[in-house]
Amino acid sequence: MKEVKALNSIIDQVTGQELRQAVEAVCRQAREASCQLAVAEEGRLNQALEILARRIEAATEAIIEQNKLDLALAETAGQSKAFIDRLTLNPARIQAMAQGVREIAALHSRVGKSLEERKLENGVLLQKIAVPLGVIGIIYESRPNVTIDVAALCLKSGNAVVLKGGSESLNSNRFLVGLIKEALAEAGLPTDVVGFVNSPERAATLHLLKQDKYLDVLIPRGGYELVRAVVEHSSIPVLYHAEGGARIYVDPTADLNMARQIVFNSKTNRPSTCNTLDTVVLHRDIAADFLRLALPELRAAGVRVRAEQMAFELVSPALAQELELATEEDWATEYLDLVLAVKIAGSFAEALEFIRHYSKRHTEGIVARDEKLIQTFVNSLDAAALLVNCSTRLHDGGVFGLGAEMGISTGKLHARGPVGIEELATYKWVARGNGQIR
C-alpha cells in the first residue's frame, strides 16, 4: 500500500498541519470527556436538555443577530433563495428548535439496559448491555437548526459529538454551540462532550474524516455530493443515505382510487424529501385507467409528468397533451421536485426487474390486492423500507414510532432506514463467572 501512503502525505501538504491539529484536538477532547457522559444518569442529561431549551428561548434575539451576520455574507456571495431560506433563523424557528430539544428529552433511552441475557453451559452469566456509540462526528450543510437537533439527540443517547456545519452558518453555529456548552456546564456535565470545528475551511472536513482514533462514527447530512465525498474518503465508519427517492408499482389487482391517493400523496406531500415518489410503474392493463384518474389531480398540483411513448398512445389526445416524453435518464433521477416519471410494464416480472434496476435501496412501494404477488415484491426487493398499499412518505422515524431521527440510512450495517435514538447505541458483552477458564 506504498502508493497510498504517499498520497496521504500529499493531503498533508495541501491542507496545512495547524488546522489538522486543531481538528484533532477537538476530537480528542470529545473522546476524553465521553467517558463521563456514558456513565451520566439520564436525569442529568434531561436536565441539561431542559436548560438548553430555556437558554435557546431566552437568547432568541442574540441568535438572530448572529444569524444576520451569516445571512449578509451569504447574500453577498449570491447564494440561492432556497439556500438563504435554509440558513435563516427567525423567532418561530428558534421556538421550534427549543421545542425539539424538549421532545428529544422525553424520548426513552435504552442505554444501560440489558438487551439479552443467558447462562452459558459453563455457568457464566452473559449479558449484552446497551451503551452509547461514544463520539459521533456530524457533517452538515448550512442549516443552523441542525446544530441543536443533532447535539440534543446525541446527548440524550449518551454520545459525545463533534459538529462540522456548513461554513456559511459559522456565526450562527458558533453561538448555538456556546449555548449548548453553557447548558452542559450548568448541569454539571463536561462541556467538551460537544465539540465544534470552528473553521470555515473545507480542509477541516478532510481532517475530520481521518480522526478514527477518536470518532466512532460519522454522519454526513446533506446533498449527494457531500455524502459521496465523505464515504469515499472517511477512515471512520459512516452512517448515511446516499440517494433517496421511491418507485411505486400499481398492479391490476389494485384499488385504483387508493393507488391514485397514494401516488398523489407520495409525490406532492413534501417533494424535497428523500422518501418522495419519483417513478410510478403502471401495469399496462390498468395504465390508461390509472392515468385518466390520476393525471388531472397531479397536473393541477403543478406536477410535471414524464411518460414513455406508450403512455401517449394509451390515453386520450387531451390527456396526452399533459404529458412530456421521458428519457432513459428519468428512470434513474431523484427529482426532489414536482416531477413524476411514468413507466409502463408489460408484466409484474418486468415491473419488478425495472424497480430492482433503478432502486436506490431507500423506499419502494406497491399498490395491489394479490397477497402472493405482494409477498414476492417484498421478498425480492432490497430496500430499507417497502411500503405496501400506503404512501412512501410514511418511511420516517416519527411515523414509524421511533422518535426523532438523525436521518434515513441506506447502508446495511448497523442501521437501515430511520436512525433514531436506538440506532445511536451499541452494546458491550459482560460475562460474570466464578473462576471459569477455557
Added chain:
Amino acid sequence: MKEVKALNSIIDQVTGQELRQAVEAVCRQAREASCQLAVAEEGRLNQALEILARRIEAATEAIIEQNKLDLALAETAGQSKAFIDRLTLNPARIQAMAQGVREIAALHSRVGKSLEERKLENGVLLQKIAVPLGVIGIIYESRPNVTIDVAALCLKSGNAVVLKGGSESLNSNRFLVGLIKEALAEAGLPTDVVGFVNSPERAATLHLLKQDKYLDVLIPRGGYELVRAVVEHSSIPVLYHAEGGARIYVDPTADLNMARQIVFNSKTNRPSTCNTLDTVVLHRDIAADFLRLALPELRAAGVRVRAEQMAFELVSPALAQELELATEEDWATEYLDLVLAVKIAGSFAEALEFIRHYSKRHTEGIVARDEKLIQTFVNSLDAAALLVNCSTRLHDGGVFGLGAEMGISTGKLHARGPVGIEELATYKWVARGNGQIR
C-alpha cells in the same frame, strides 16, 4: 474535495485499468446473483453446504497437490515457519474444513424472520424483517482453510461473497473455490454468489476496496497492518478488529487462587489469539502475594514476565530474578506470544485509569469480590467484552453460544465482539396499509 479526486486518478495510473475491470466484474456478478440467494430456501443452502463438505473430502488428494504448489513457492520465497504452517493443508486439516462446513449448515438462521412487529396509530402494520447483508467482501491472509470457512458462513446466512485471499495461497484457493462453485451448481444455486479475485496483485485489493456499488461490507481478516490499510482506504463499510489483547485487574477482594488460575489460562491457553492477556494489573496490597502464587507456574510454562521496578522490590530476591524490567512500550503491546506485563496500581482508580488508557477496546477483565467495584469497572470501560471473574479467553463466539464466527469486531457499528451468523444479517422495514397517506 478536488485534491482527493486528483489522487484517485493517480491510483488508476499506478495500478492498471484492466485489473480494476476484472475485480469490478467479479463484484458485479456476485451482486446480481445475490438476489437469488437472498430468497433461496434454507434447505437448499444446507444442501449446497453438505455437497461441499462431501466434495472437499473426496478431493483431499487434489487439494493437497494444489497446496504443494503454493508451499513450494512460499519456501522458495523464504517465508517463515509460522507462515508455512498456516499455509499448509494436510488430510486432518482438510477433514476439519469439511466438518466445519457441516457445523455451519447446522446453525440456526434468522433470515426471513420478523424481528419486531407493531401496529402504528394510523393502522399500518410495521414489521422489521431479518435479511442477508447482501454481498460481503473478505480479504484474508494466506490461510486456505479460511476460504472454505468464510464462504460457508456467508452462504448459510444468505450472503454472496467475494474472496480475496493472500497471494501465496492462490493455487489452493482457486481449487477450493472451484469445489464451492461445483457444489452451488449441483444444488441449483447461481455459482456467481461466490466470487474469487483470481489475481496475486496487491493492486487487486486496492480495487476491491472501492467496489461500494456492489459490496455491502468488507471484512479484513489478518494482521494489524492489513486491517489498517483496509480501513484507511475502503469506501465500503468495514467490520474488523484492529488490535486485540486483554488486561486483567486483580483487586484485594479477589480470591487470589482464582485470580492465579484465570491469569494463567488467559495468558497460556492459546497465546496467539486476540483475547489473550497482555498485562495483569495488580493492586499494590496483593501484588506480592499474587506474584508469589502465580509466578512459578507462569515461568514453568515458558512465560516471560515483564514487571515495573516496584514489583522487584515487593517479591523475594529469588522471585525477582525471574522478572524482566518492563518499559512504557510493554503497556501498549499486543504480544501474541508467551510474554506477560505486570503493572502495580496504588488504587482501583489508578488501575482503571491505566486500563482505560491502554485498552484496545477488545477484552478487559477483572477478578474481585466487591460487587460495587465490579459494577464501576464494567460501566466505565469501553470494550467489546468485559470478563468478570473468568478467563479473557472466553470472549469467543463459540463459547458465547453464538456459533461459528467470522472474527471479533472492535468497531462499534453493527457488530461488537463476535461476528457470527446473526451479525451477517441486516433488516428491512415492511409497512402494510390499506390506503394510509401522510
